[in-house]
Structure formats: structure tokens, C-alpha cells
Amino acid sequence: MDFTLDDVQREIADLASVVLRKELDPDRAWRALADSGLLALALPAELGGDGLGVAEVTMVLTEVGRAATPVPAFTALALGVLPISRLGSPRQRAELLPGIASGDSLVTAALHEPSAPLVRRPATTAVAVDGSWSLSGTKIGVPYAATAAKILVPASVLGGTGVFLVDPHAVGVTLTATRNSSGSPECTVGLAGVRVEETDLLEDRQSGEAIATLHRFALAGAAALADGTLAGALELTTAHVGSREQFGKPLARFQAVAQEIADVYVASRTLHLAAMSAVWRLSAGLDADADLDIAAYWLAEEAPKALALCHHLHGGLGVDVTYPLHRYYSAVKDLGRFVGGTASRLDKLGELVG
Incomplete structure (x- = not known):
């Protein structure tokens, strides 16, 4: 590679x-x-x-x-x-x-259901009715749902799964604003007999490949965004400990500080490698599922720990809302939740060797 x-x-x-x-x-x-x-x-x-x-x-x-x-x-x-x-x-x-x-x-996507992140067999159902589809179910953590032109909604159909384009303002759709760490718009989306035309069904309804493709792009995007986020936080923190002096010398010259910034560097470089590997395989048309799972696990498990170290190294400045570090931390927390959290990602890795 x-x-x-x-x-x-x-x-x-x-x-x-x-x-x-x-x-x-x-x-x-x-x-x-x-x-x-x-x-x-x-x-x-x-x-x-x-x-x-x-x-x-x-x-x-x-x-x-x-x-x-x-x-x-x-x-x-x-x-x-x-x-x-x-x-x-x-x-x-x-x-x-x-x-x-x-x-x-x-256009956004509704990939999560209650207690089921990135669900592969949705509890949300789509039933054929008079040449169209009727969708019912609940999706959570849908970014920008209220302002999206369409929401990509995976649903179980007879014999498989499908991905449907749903108007967030259609009859039967309810949008409930929910909170996250960064404050970006997000909703729980309720679907109660929402009618969707046949032309709003994405291709490949039966094999499940459509929902798998949707998940792969979501994980690749999350890993790439987290890669940059952690790298940016590392740059910010390195600059801070290199310029802030205590007891007459820069913080970076203290051994404990140097060790902690090294830990952040290792986490950042490892996430970068995992993200690049997953994206490279996906772009080359190769099986990228294992690499995506590894990148998502590292994102969920190690990136928040690394950001906590960045906060520690900044001291009180790190929690000042006029200083940018909080944007990095909240972004990483939201991305970790988006990919399902540590336990969920560890289960996915377990399936690879089970």
C-alpha cells in the first residue's frame, strides 16, 4: 500500500x-x-x-x-x-x-435506531402499497434532518433491505430536536406510514449492498474527519506547550508534558494510518470492511482520550469557549458516538475473528 x-x-x-x-x-x-x-x-x-x-x-x-x-x-x-x-x-x-x-x-442519512447504531437489519419497515412504499419506524441521531432536502432512510423490505429518499416534511414524519456535544443540528426522526414513491428507492433493494455501501461511506468519512480533528488538536496543543512558560522554561521541556504530548502524537498517527488504509482500500474497490472497523474502533476508543490529554495540557485555557480546543473535543465526542461507541465497535472487531 x-x-x-x-x-x-x-x-x-x-x-x-x-x-x-x-x-x-x-x-x-x-x-x-x-x-x-x-x-x-x-x-x-x-x-x-x-x-x-x-x-x-x-x-x-x-x-x-x-x-x-x-x-x-x-x-x-x-x-x-x-x-x-x-x-x-x-x-x-x-x-x-x-x-x-x-x-x-x-441530503442526510438516518443510520441509527434506538440501541442499534449503524443498524444492518433495520427495525424500520417499508411495505409496498399501491405502487409506492409505506415506511414506519424510528431513527435517531440524524444530522441536519430538519433542513435536509431528503433523508436517506434504510428500511427492511420483504426479502431484504432498501434505502429510501424521504422528504423530512412529508406527512407522517415527526422531527424531534436532540442534543449533542458540538451543538450541531440533529433530530430523532419518527416515521408513521410515510408514503414514498417507487422512484425514491435507491438501487439494489434486495441484497443489502445499498445499506452496506451507505455504512462504508459514513465510516470512511467519519474516520477522515476524526483524523483531521485529532491532528488539528495536536498542532494546537504542541504550539501551546511550546510557547507557554512555567518556572522559567517552556512546558514542552518538562518530561511529563513531553510524554503526554507524545501519547497524543501516537494516537493521531495511528488514527491517520487506519483512516488512510480504509479509504485507500475503499477507493481501490477492495474489501475495506475490516479496515473501516479498525479505524472506527480507534476513533471511538483512543481519540477522546487523546483530546482529554490535550485539555489537560492546556490547563484552564482548554475550557475557555473563546479558545478553539472545545470545538475539537466536541467534534471527536460526536464522531465517536456516531460510529457507535467503543463497545459497539469492539463487537464489530470481535465478529472479524469470531
């Missing part, structure tokens, strides 16, 4: 970094990402995109994490653009993707 970025990927990462460090206001940063074409990388050429894939999209997510900019890039790209580009019909792609690329609309 060669994880060296090619010229296109390096240019994407550099451009995203410049945009995000120039525009500190989230709304302006989001508009700048769209105007620079970074939200259109995976769109097909006929829709004004570059026809690129998951490897290039995750370059953007990593830089969003590194800057800790609170924009809906993960939702738009990992939960919207990538799965629709792969699974959507030509009509669905033409209807939904240009709006996401322009920054004017979002």
Missing part, C-alpha cells in the same frame, strides 16, 4: 486548508468551499463535477476536521454526495447532487 497523496489529492487538501483558514465564519466558509468546487468533486462530469471518488472527498473532510470548522461537510459529502453518486439513479443524481455541490441544500 502506498498512501502518498497524488498531485490532485494534494491540491485538494491544500485548497481546502487555505479556504478554511481564510474564512473563520462557518457560513462564509461553507460558501467558500462550494464556490471553490470542493463540494462537487464526486459529482459526474455531466452535472458539473470532477468525477472523483471517496479518496478525494476525504481530503476535504480531513481539512475540515483539522480546522475544526463547524460546517456540514460530513453530512453533505459522506452521507449525501458519495452514496447518491454510487447508488442513485440518473434522475436522483440530477435532482439532488447539484444543490449539494452549490452549498444550497443538503
